[in-house]
Amino acid sequence: MNENFEVDLKPDTYKDPERLKSLKMATPARIGIGHAGPRYRTRAMLDFWEAQARASDAVRSEVPEEVVKSLGVFEVRTRCSSKYEMLTRPDWGRLFDQEALDKISRNCRHHVDVQIYFGDGLSSPSIGANIPDLYPALKAELEASGYTVGTPFFVRYCRVNTARTIGPLLDAKLTCVLIGERPGLITDESMSAYMALNARPDMSESDYKVVSNISRVGMPPVEAAAYTAELMKKMLSETEGAGWSK
Amino acid sequence: MPETMLSAGIDIGTTTTQVIFSLLTLEMSGGFGTAPTVKVTGRDVFYKGEPHITPLENDEYIDAEGVAALIKEEYQKAGMKPGQVKTGAVIITGETAKKRNARQVGEAVSRAAGDFVVAAAGPDFESFLAGKGAGADILSRRTGKRVLNIDIGGGTSNYCLFSDGEEADTGCLDIGGRMIRIRQDGNVAAITEKARRVLEKYGISVREDTRLTRNMAERIADIFARCLAEAAGLGRISPETRYLVTDHGLSGKEKPQIITFSGGVADCMSDSSGNLLRYGDLGVLLGQAVARNPAFRKMAQVPAAETVHATVIGAGSCSMSVSGSTILCGKLHFPMRNVPVYPLPYREEEDLKLLPEKLWEVTCRSQESEDEVFAVFLEGPRAPSFREIEKLADILTEGLPLKEKVIPIIVEHDFAKALGQAVRRRMPEAPVLCLDGIRCGRGDYVDIGQPVGGGIAIPVVIKALVYSADDGIRQSGCRIIPEGYKDI
Numbered sequence: 265m266n267e268n269f270e271v272d273l274k275p276d277t278y279k280d281p282e283r284l285k286s287l288k289m290a291t292p293a294r295i296g297i298g299h300a301g302p303r304y305r306t307r308a309m310l311d312f313w314e315a316q317a318r319a320s321d322a323v324r325s326e327v328p329e330e331v332v333k334s335l336g337v338f339e340v341r342t343r344c345s346s347k348y349e350m351l352t353r354p355d356w357g358r359l360f361d362q363e364a365l366d367k368i369s370r371n372c373r374h375h376v377d378v379q380i381y382f383g384d385g386l387s388s389p390s391i392g393a394n395i396p397d398l399y400p401a402l403k404a405e406l407e408a409s410g411y412t413v414g415t416p417f418f419v420r421y422c423r424v425n426t427a428r429t430i431g432p433l434l435d436a437k438l439t440c441v442l443i444g445e446r447p448g449l450i451t452d453e454s455m456s457a458y459m460a461l462n463a464r465p466d467m468s469e470s471d472y473k474v475v476s477n478i479s480r481v482g483m484p485p486v487e488a489a490a491y492t493a494e495l496m497k498k499m500l501s502e503t504e505g506a507g508w509s510k
Numbered sequence: 511m512p513e514t515m516l517s518a519g520i521d522i523g524t525t526t527t528q529v530i531f532s533l534l535t536l537e538m539s540g541g542f543g544t545a546p547t548v549k550v551t552g553r554d555v556f557y558k559g560e561p562h563i564t565p566l567e568n569d570e571y572i573d574a575e576g577v578a579a580l581i582k583e584e585y586q587k588a589g590m591k592p593g594q595v596k597t598g599a600v601i602i603t604g605e606t607a608k609k610r611n612a613r614q615v616g617e618a619v620s621r622a623a624g625d626f627v628v629a630a631a632g633p634d635f636e637s638f639l640a641g642k643g644a645g646a647d648i649l650s651r652r653t654g655k656r657v658l659n660i661d662i663g664g665g666t667s668n669y670c671l672f673s674d675g676e677e678a679d680t681g682c683l684d685i686g687g688r689m690i691r692i693r694q695d696g697n698v699a700a701i702t703e704k705a706r707r708v709l710e711k712y713g714i715s716v717r718e719d720t721r722l723t724r725n726m727a728e729r730i731a732d733i734f735a736r737c738l739a740e741a742a743g744l745g746r747i748s749p750e751t752r753y754l755v756t757d758h759g760l761s762g763k764e765k766p767q768i769i770t771f772s773g774g775v776a777d778c779m780s781d782s783s784g785n786l787l788r789y790g791d792l793g794v795l796l797g798q799a800v801a802r803n804p805a806f807r808k809m810a811q812v813p814a815a816e817t818v819h820a821t822v823i824g825a826g827s828c829s830m831s832v833s834g835s836t837i838l839c840g841k842l843h844f845p846m847r848n849v850p851v852y853p854l855p856y857r858e859e860e861d862l863k864l865l866p867e868k869l870w871e872v873t874c875r876s877q878e879s880e881d882e883v884f885a886v887f888l889e890g891p892r893a894p895s896f897r898e899i900e901k902l903a904d905i906l907t908e909g910l911p912l913k914e915k916v917i918p919i920i921v922e923h924d925f926a927k928a929l930g931q932a933v934r935r936r937m938p939e940a941p942v943l944c945l946d947g948i949r950c951g952r953g954d955y956v957d958i959g960q961p962v963g964g965g966i967a968i969p970v971v972i973k974a975l976v977y978s979a980d981d982g983i984r985q986s987g988c989r990i991i992p993e994g995y996k997d998i
Binding site: 290491 | 835837894895899
C-alpha cells in the first residue's frame with residue numbers, strides 16, 4: 265500500500281460541488297444550504313419563508329369551487345362554517361347537519377362495496393393535485409375486480425372521522441376518505457387515504473388503515489391508487505363469508 | 511420479520527474455480543402508511559472455498575466433468591445441498607469464457623447448483639461483481655469519491671468505476687498473471703498471442719522455452735503494469751494498451767479518485783518474500799510491478815475488502831436485486847432464465863406517440879432471434895398521470911403478444927402496480943408480470959426468481975451474457991455437456 269498518501273475517507277462535501285449536487289439530488293430535505301455566520305443565507309431564508317407560507321396557505325385556504333366542479337362531484341360541508349372553525353373545533357369537523365346528510369343520502373348510491381369521498385382536511389391544494397389521477401385509477405381497478413363503487417362527493421371542512429357517519433349512512437362495506445395531509449416544508453400537496461371496514465359511529469382511530477404521503481414527490485397518485493385498491497380488495501375479501509356483523 | 515436466502519457464488523475463472531456460500535437477509539420495510547418494500551439488508555459470507563485450478567480439457571474446451579466434480583466437493587465440504595440454495599450466480603470469467611463450451615457448462619452448473627442460481631459471463635458483469643465483492647461500491651458511497659476497482663486475475667483485468675455507490679463505468683484488459691506461464695527454471699511454458707505481440711514491440715522476443723532472467727521478467731511485468739495504469743486513466747493510452755483491451759476500456763470521462771485492487775494478483779502486491787515463480791506464472795511479478803508503478807503510486811489506494819475472492823463473493827452475494835412494487839398474476843413459472851430485455855424509449859407522455867412503432871420493431875426483432883421469452887424495459891416519468899398509464903397499457907396490450915406468452919414489463923420509476931393493474935384490466939385471462947425499481951440497458955438479460963416477502967417483490971439478476979463469438983451453442987451437444995451434472 266502507498267505510504268506517501270493519506271487517504272481521506274471522510275466526505276468533503278464543500279470542496280466537491282459535484283458531490284454536494286449528488287447528495288442534494290438524493291433527498292428533498294434542505295441539506296447543504298450554507299450559512300452566513302450563525303444564520304441562514306438570504307436565499308435559504310426566503311425559501312423557508314416561502315415553504316412556511318405555502319404550508320400555512322394550504323391549511324387555511326379554501327378548495328376553489330371550480331376545482332370541485334372540474335372533478336364532477338357535488339359538495340357538502342361539515343358542521344363547521346369556516347376554516348377557522350374547522351381548526352378550532354375538531355369535533356365539528358366530523359359531524360354533519362341534517363341538511364348535508366339528506367343531500368348525501370339523496371345523491372348517492374346506497375349499499376355499495378366501497379364508498380369513496382374527498383375531503384380538504386389540512387391541505388386544500390392536495391385535492392386538485394391528486395384526485396384527478398388517484399380517484400379514476402382506484403375506481404377502475406375496484407370495478408374491474410367486481411366491486412361496486414359508490415357516488416363520490418366533496419366534503420368541505422372535513423376531518424377523517426366523517427367516515428364514522430358516511431359509512432353507516434350509505435351502508436358501504438368499506439368507506440374511504442381521500443383527505444389532505446398536514447403540510448410540511450417539502451410539499452403542501454400530500455394526501456392520505458383512510459379506509460375503514462364497516463365504519464360505525466363508535467369506531468376508534470386504530471380501526472382505520474391508511475396510505476399516506478400521496479403526492480408527486482411522495483408515492484405517485486396512480487401508484488398509490490393501485491396499492492390502495494389492492495389493500496381494499498384484501499380488506500373486503502377478508503370479510504367475505506366470515507359472517508361479519510356491524 | 512426478516513426472511514433469509516442461501517446464496518451460492520461460483521466463479522469459473524482462467525486460473526481458478528471458487529465457490530462461496532452466503533446468507534442473504536431480506537427485510538420488509540414500510541408498512542405503516544407506505545407501500546411495503548423488500549430490501550437485502552444483510553450479506554453474510556459463511557463459507558469461502560479454497561481456489562481450485564480450473565479443469566480444462568484442452569485449449570478449447572472446459573473439462574465439464576472436472577468442474578462438476580469440484581463443485582460437488584465444495585458443496586459437500588460446506589454441508590450444503592443444491593435444494594437449499596435459493597439464489598446466487600455462476601460466472602464464467604476471463605479466458606475461460608472464451609472456451610467453446612463455456613455457455614453450456616455455465617448453464618448446466620447453474621441448473622444443478624440451486625433454484626435460482628443464474629449463469630453469467632462477460633467482462634462487464636464480471637467487472638461489476640468484482641468491484642462489488644471488493645467493496646468499492648460501499649467505499650464510494652461512504653467517501654463520496656469515485657472509486658476504481660481493478661480486479662487482476664489470471665487472464666483478464668477487470669475495471670469497475672463506482673460513483674456514489676453506483677456502477678459508473680466498466681472496462682476490461684487481457685492482462686493477467688497467467689498470460690505468461692513460467693516454469694521453475696525460468697523457461698517460458700506458454701505465452702498468449704497478445705502478450706507476445708506487445709513484447710515484440712519492445713524488442714523482447716518471448717516464445718515457448720525462452721529463458722527469462724529475473725531482470726527481463728521484471729521489465730516485462732513493468733510494461734504490463736504501465737498498460738494497466740494507462741487503462742485506469744492515469745496516462746495517455748498507448749497503442750499496446752488499446753490492443754490489449756478485451757471488448758472495451760473505461761470511457762475515461764471521469765478519473766478515479768481512489769483505487770482498490772482485487773483478484774489473485776492483488777495479493778502478490780505486498781509480497782516481497784518467497785519464490786517469485788511459485789504460481790508458475792507472471793502473477794507475483796505483475797503484482798510487484800503494479801505496486802511499484804509510478805502512476806499507481808501517485809494515486810490514493812485503499813485495500814479491497816476482498817482480493818482473490820472478490821468476484822466470487824460479488825457473484826454470491828451482490829448479484830441479486832429485489833424489485834420494488836410488483837404485480838404478478840396468472841400462470842407464471844419461476845425462475846425465468848436468460849430473458850433478453852428490450853428497452854423502450856418512454857420518459858414523458860410525448861414519447862408514447864412513437865411507442866407503437868418501437869413495439870413493432872421489438873416484436874419483430876425478438877421473433878427473428880427466436881427468443882422464447884423476452885422482457886421490455888421502460889424508464890418512464892416519475893409520476894405519470896392516470897390517462898398516461900391507460901394509454902401506455904393500451905399500447906402495450908395492442909403491441910405485444912401478451913396473451914400468447916408472459917412478457918415481463920420492467921419499469922424504473924414507481925408505477926409498476928398501476929401499469930400492471932391497467933394491463934390486467936385489459937386482458938384478465940392473461941398472465942401479467944410487471945415490476946419496478948429495476949434499471950436495465952440495451953443488451954441486458956435478466957433472470958427472475960420466485961417471489962419473496964409473501965409475493966410483494968421478486969428477486970431479479972440483471973446481467974449481460976457475452977460468450978465468445980463462436981460459442982458452442984449450435985454445435986453438437988454430445989461432448990459439451992456430460993450427464994453427471996444432475997447430482998452435484
